[in-house]
Amino acid sequence: MKEKKLGLASVIATGVGLIVATSCLLSLGQGASAIGVTIIISMLIACVLNILTALSISELNAIMPNLTGGLAQYTLACMGPFVTVIAMVGGYLVCNTIVGSAECAMFGNTLNSVLPQVNIPGNVYCVLLLLILIIVNLGGVDIFAKIQNIVAYGLIISLVIMGLIGCFKIGIGDTVTQPAVISSDFKDITSLCGLTFFLFIGCEFIIPISNQVKDARRKIPLGMVLSLLIVMIMQTFLVIGFKNYTNWSDLGESATPHVLYGTLLLGKAGTIWMAIVSILAVTSSINTIISSLAYICDGMAKINLLPSVFMKKNKKGAPYVGILLIGGSMILINATGLSTTSQLSFLILTGCVFWMITYIIAHIDVLILRRRMQKAPRTFKVPLSPVLPVAGIIGTCWMIYNIASDPAVRIQIYVVTGIIFAILAVYSVIWIKKVLKAKLFEPFPVKDVMAMENELYPVFHQEKYKIKKISNQAAAINKNI
Amino acid sequence: MMELSKIEIITSMAKVNALQEAFGQFGITGMTVTQALGCGVQLGTKEYEADKNTSPALLPKQCVMVVLPTEDVDKFLEFVKKELYTGHIGDGKIFITPVSNVVRIRTGEEGCEALTEGKL
Numbered sequence: 001m002k003e004k005k006l007g008l009a010s011v012i013a014t015g016v017g018l019i020v021a022t023s024c025l026l027s028l029g030q031g032a033s034a035i036g037v038t039i040i041i042s043m044l045i046a047c048v049l050n051i052l053t054a055l056s057i058s059e060l061n062a063i064m065p066n067l068t069g070g071l072a073q074y075t076l077a078c079m080g081p082f083v084t085v086i087a088m089v090g091g092y093l094v095c096n097t098i099v100g101s102a103e104c105a106m107f108g109n110t111l112n113s114v115l116p117q118v119n120i121p122g123n124v125y126c127v128l129l130l131l132i133l134i135i136v137n138l139g140g141v142d143i144f145a146k147i148q149n150i151v152a153y154g155l156i157i158s159l160v161i162m163g164l165i166g167c168f169k170i171g172i173g174d175t176v177t178q179p180a181v182i183s184s185d186f187k188d189i190t191s192l193c194g195l196t197f198f199l200f201i202g203c204e205f206i207i208p209i210s211n212q213v214k215d216a217r218r219k220i221p222l223g224m225v226l227s228l229l230i231v232m233i234m235q236t237f238l239v240i241g242f243k244n245y246t247n248w249s250d251l252g253e254s255a256t257p258h259v260l261y262g263t264l265l266l267g268k269a270g271t272i273w274m275a276i277v278s279i280l281a282v283t284s285s286i287n288t289i290i291s292s293l294a295y296i297c298d299g300m301a302k303i304n305l306l307p308s309v310f311m312k313k314n315k316k317g318a319p320y321v322g323i324l325l326i327g328g329s330m331i332l333i334n335a336t337g338l339s340t341t342s343q344l345s346f347l348i349l350t351g352c353v354f355w356m357i358t359y360i361i362a363h364i365d366v367l368i369l370r371r372r373m374q375k376a377p378r379t380f381k382v383p384l385s386p387v388l389p390v391a392g393i394i395g396t397c398w399m400i401y402n403i404a405s406d407p408a409v410r411i412q413i414y415v416v417t418g419i420i421f422a423i424l425a426v427y428s429v430i431w432i433k434k435v436l437k438a439k440l441f442e443p444f445p446v447k448d449v450m451a452m453e454n455e456l457y458p459v460f461h462q463e464k465y466k467i468k469k470i471s472n473q474a475a476a477i478n479k480n481i
Numbered sequence: 482m483m484e485l486s487k488i489e490i491i492t493s494m495a496k497v498n499a500l501q502e503a504f505g506q507f508g509i510t511g512m513t514v515t516q517a518l519g520c521g522v523q524l525g526t527k528e529y530e531a532d533k534n535t536s537p538a539l540l541p542k543q544c545v546m547v548v549l550p551t552e553d554v555d556k557f558l559e560f561v562k563k564e565l566y567t568g569h570i571g572d573g574k575i576f577i578t579p580v581s582n583v584v585r586i587r588t589g590e591e592g593c594e595a596l597t598e599g600k601l
Contacts, residue, residue, distance in 0.1 A: 065566075065567060217563075377562035379563050450569050461531045
């Protein structure tokens with residue numbers, strides 16, 4: 001049994017590290033340049049809605065503890081395989097691939113901003129980085145296993161320091177005199193909630209460490225909520241810093257707002273500092289995405305939600321089909337040459353819609369399990385249920401409705417999302433009817449979903465499937481004779 | 482005389498230590514733990530196995546027996562359920578029965594007095 005040694009500080013550090021990504025800074029820069037410091041109100045709304053999601057996920061973890069597939073497994077037990085496959089498996093994989101591609105583009109943009117004299121397009125850097133990470137992952141080597149946390153914390157500490165320096169106007173650069181508020185219209189503020197939602201995404205990734213945490217039932221929900229609040233405070237400092245040191249228009253146009261801010265705040269030293277930290281953070285994040293999504297595909301194949309080809313491992317033990325598929329998709333997206341702020345924002349917002357849908361499903365899962373397993377002991381319960389989960393559902397739907405301020409962009413996002421969901425729905429129906437031979441909307445019993453987590457489950461069940469197949473073949477041969 | 486209840490908890494071997502450490506907070510003054518073999522409705526089938534056993538397979542378990550005032554039972558059960566819950570098959574069962582009396586043989590004290598540290 002693993003020793004439970006992680007405390008609340010470790011939970012918060014992990015949470016903040018997982019929530020903050022370099023591409024978040026692009027969203028922050030874009031949002032702040034559009035309406036000024038009133039973006040903080042939009043951030044607050046997005047933060048509150050993410051806290052509601054954190055509470056719902058904590059309750060799901062309390063009733064179905066320590067599941068590696070997380071939201072997919074909760075949904076399989078609540079709504080059956082159809083919703084699980086299209087929204088959770090497909091949606092989650094697709095949105096992570098999309099968001100990962102945006103994060104990767106930040107790598108190219110950062111290198112271009114610090115090496116303007118080298119005339120190489122940003123997407124060439126991205127494709128090269130992806131190729132290297134695919135090869136490394138195929139080799140079964142996690143180059144970032146030991147420094148992943150250090151890199152993430154490096155980014156966070158750098159942002160906190162930069163934010164505070166900017167906030168208190170103690171940078172070596174010239175301060176800028178400009179209006180703090182560009183728009184205080186509530187409609188403008190709410191139209192940016194989709195963008196600010198992205199700043200707080202990812203607190204559910206804390207769940208997998210819960211079995212290593214002392215007093216996890218109290219510290220995991222608390223850690224998730226505190227992580228979100230800390231991110232909120234950190235980003236608030238940055239917005240005020242932006243106001244003091246960067247022109248709103250320059251900030252909105254920059255594809256690397258963190259490097260621009262670092263330069264204007266601390267000169268060349270700021271440029272180098274932010275560039276090194278963000279390049280390491282981006283590389284680490286993309287490596288994690290490729291590796292973890294490949295293992296999620298492996299896990300989904302184990303419970304029969306994806307083809308068994310995803311379980312195949314190479315000689316080094318790496319799930320190579322998933323690595324090639326996820327890495328390959330990211331190369332294709334990045335090869336299109338995306339790099340401008342509008343392209344990246346579009347990609348981020350599209351990924352956000354998928355993510356928001358999974359969060360809505362998490363709230364619905366809580367309500368379903370409250371009804372279906374009323375008496376099951378829960379070490380954590382969402383307070384004021386069903387009010388808070390319902391508020392979470394309504395709020396997140398409202399954010400999807402406000403995903404972009406430009407109606408044309410919004411429609412484009414809905415079209416892309418709709419097409420991807422339609423493709424996933426076709427796959428889902430065929431897969432469930434032909435392979436899984438299950439009813440589309442019939443939930444799996446909770447005990448079965450919990451059993452699927454056991455490493456021996458696929459071994460025993462595939463054995464049974466093989467025996468059944470052999471006996472069917474034997475019966476057919478006998479019949480012919 | 483204060484009403485008493487007997488709680489018998491059948492659970493996996495690994496869980497007893499956690500219960501043992503936490504029982505003090507409920508004013509429980511004694512407990513009896515027995516090693517047992519048994520099975521439930523699954524007839525000892527492991528949760529990952531594809532086919533249910535046709536004949537019972539007895540699995541090693543621990544049976545924890547405590548007696549406590551009936552008024553504390555609900556709070557105690559709430560604690561035990563949360564402590565033992567993993568969501569997996571085999572978490573165990575709790576049996577609650579009324580106790581008509583308890584006698585401490587050495588002193589002859591009865592009821593609640595027999596369960597607490599007496600003066601005699």
